[in-house]
Amino acid sequence: MGSCWTVWYCVVVVTIAACVAAVIAVTLNDIHHGVNPLRRLTSHPQGGFLGLGHRTDQRQGRQNVEDLEDSTQALLAMIPVASAVVDDHDDVIRASSAAYTLGVVRDESLCNEDILAAVHEVRSTGGRKQLDITTQTVPQRIVGPKGESVQDAGLQQVRVINGVSRPNWLKVTVGRINSRFVVVLLDDVSESIRFSQVRESFIQNVSEQLIEPSQALERLADSLEHDDLDRESVKRQAVEVRRACKHMEHMVSDLLLLIRSQEPVTPSSHNRINVMDQLRDVVQSHLGRAQQAGVQLELSGDDSLDINGESDQIKAAVGKLIENAIGYSPQGSTVAVSVKRSQEGGHASVSVIDRGCGIPKAEQERVFERFYRGSEQNERTEHGIGLGLAIVKHVALTHHGNVTVWSVPGQGSTFTMSLPLAQDIVTA
Structure with missing residues (x-):
């Protein structure tokens, strides 16, 4: 057929x-x-x-x-x-x-x-x-003071911001x-090739990640089979099993998010959403994580901006940016989340700014790759999967936008999603 x-x-x-x-x-x-x-x-x-x-x-x-x-x-x-x-x-x-x-x-x-x-x-x-x-x-590369586009080549303080793209078959x-x-x-x-690639990645990585929890379960079973049970040993191995299972659950969840993030989004009157409403929900859901890490979350911006998009995908993408910002920020610092109208007026620019360790220039071109893990890991990020920024990238692109990164080691990072503002949909 x-x-x-x-x-x-x-x-x-x-x-x-x-x-x-x-x-x-x-x-x-x-x-x-x-x-x-x-x-x-x-x-x-x-x-x-x-x-x-x-x-x-x-x-x-x-x-x-x-x-x-x-x-x-x-x-x-x-x-x-x-x-x-x-x-x-x-x-x-x-x-x-x-x-x-x-x-x-x-x-x-x-x-x-x-x-x-x-x-x-x-x-x-x-x-x-x-x-x-x-x-x-061609990926978007923006040069300007404090991340803004400029025409004046004589400016001394400039930032080069790397955007994302993906291959077209x-x-x-x-x-x-x-x-x-x-x-x-x-x-x-x-679309079909990307779906096939994600499906293959899903099968390969789930298969590999199943090894660790199965080995942890096997060690726990060995301990339980012996008469001379060491309670502390059993407890320690049970913690390993729990951690391995949580890791695999996290990976499967992110892979499913990655698959959904590549579904095309068609603007319509039914998917018009307010950007600030989405940000409020995401920030609220991450307050506990921020408090546990000793990091303060701040939200600001224009609450009049609407886009056409899938609410769950937008929240997932911004949530990944906030999780990364919290993970790489030192205690006592602030993670700022904001939205504003772009300089040319046609996009909503959603930015997440941290004052963490920053990303080395050589790694900035790769941070949006699937399963890529940067070199600057810490105890809060060492168990990550490496799919968060790939999800952000595909959400931005399927919403007909882009995402850029500016970062300097020792100063912090700024990730900005640029999403087209909603247009009035004319129906017949």
Whole structure:
């Protein structure tokens, strides 16, 4: 049944792509030669189509060309995969927004050499070519005083903040429209591959982590089998069993969070949430942990900011940032949690700031990797899993945002999630 649906899906996609390609070819060829494409409708020998041919003035003609160009863009948007049209100078003259997001088009040019080579081959020989590629969306790097974006290169006090990205796995089809134009179709299969990777990590790591509690249980069973029971020894081994079981429970919980954090989030009127409400709940739930560590939690910011998102995921991500901040902060210090409108005005910036040991520069590029553990561990963090920041990363990206880190050893760290503000959803 699944293969049947796959075949039908491919037939539909190819049919739509062929129709769109034909329209694009005619449209672009007319525009290139300075011909108003609508003349195909208005140049009827018996006075034009509905008599409009002789009444269309030059200004209206230009407007019609612009409208048709907009229609071409709309047709590309209707294809259920990302797309781009390339001319004989290798310039991208039409592209869907996803082609930029996926790291294939930049500055009106193809930035992947394999796709560009396929375009050259198809343009010269005809037919079509299919290939699998992996792209990397360019990570956000912000330079500015105290973490803010600046334009003034003369500022002395600057911070370089490292953002996150993730690979995009694409199935690419390149086809020739005519001698001048080539269409590139991009089928993003990243979601299924990421799910497969997390599933494999889940199986591998749970299997490995099962060894420790099973060995602890075996040692406890050996002790209980002997007549000369040492009460203190049994108690000590029972504590080991409890600790190993708690560790595995923590890991399984985090792996499930990681899987859920990669489910795509579509903005709607049903998932509009207030950011400050989420932060209040998370801070309240971590007050006990902070008090036990001798750390104070502070919350501040703009309580008018709304985003579209999954409340549980946002709380889980912020909770992981607060847990890390508490874990790496010295007694008597403060962990500050805040939210504000971004400088450009379109995002809510959620920051968690600590005054802990900081992260060495060489490790900052890796802190968002799954199961990565930094070198600066202490008694509060040594039993961690290494999934917390990976969860934060995927929550931010699936909510169409990003997360950045600024850190200096000995000064502390600032993690900032940037999430798009909610837009008014227009329903039909």
